[in-house]
Structures are given as C-alpha cells and as structure tokens.
Amino acid sequence: MLTIGTARFAETERELIDSLFQAAPTPVGKAKRYRNKIHLHRLNGELVGAVTSGGVIGKARKLENGQTWYSYGDCELLPAMTLSESRAAVEALAVARSWRGNELRYQFKESRHAAA
Secondary structure (H helix, E strand, O other), X not given: OEEEOOEEEEOOHHHHHHHOOOOOOOOOEEEXXXXXXXXXXXXXXXEEEEEEOOOOXXXXXXXXXXXXXXXXXXXXXXXXXXXXXXXXXHHHHEEEEEEEOOEEEEEEOOOOOOOO
C-alpha cells in the first residue's frame, strides 16, 4: 500500500481486495511504481497523476496516441498539500537520491505486479 498525504493507493489487486475488510480507510486508487516515476490511477484504471523523479507530484493522463501527458496541475485523488508536505511525501517514497548537475533526482522501487 502506498500512502501520499492521507490518500492510500493499492499496488496490487490483492491489496485492494484485502483493504475492503480492514478498519483502515479504503484506497482512493491504484499505484504503479517505475524506477523513475510512480503512476497514480483511479480504481477504474484511468491515469490521473504521477510522482516524477524530479520530486514533482502532479497531473498525468494518457493521450489518444498512447503517450503520457504530465502537467503541474493537482492530482484530484490527493489532498491539498504544501510544498514542504509534498517534498516529504516524495522523500518517503524514494529509495535513492542522486544529483544530475544541480538538480536533485529520486528513484523509486519498481512494482513487481501491474496494478492497473
């Protein structure tokens, strides 16, 4: 289970089903981890947000040609967060940090099973 702010995201179908029988809040969506980003999906599988290697939590969507469009808008599945809360959330998800020039980059643990 992945948590950003107060929003929880299931990383596998099993986690989603198990969460229905727990006292903890039900996930608002699904998450798929990649090495340099994390995609956030609605429960129906629609891509709506992303956490990028640059530390940005923003909006994402699939275009008709199959490419992914990223923007700095707020992901509607996440609660409103200050910049420091957003940075703390990214730090908590990252497994490694590095510098590319003068820019901090994050790496994330990859999912073993597709969530969406």
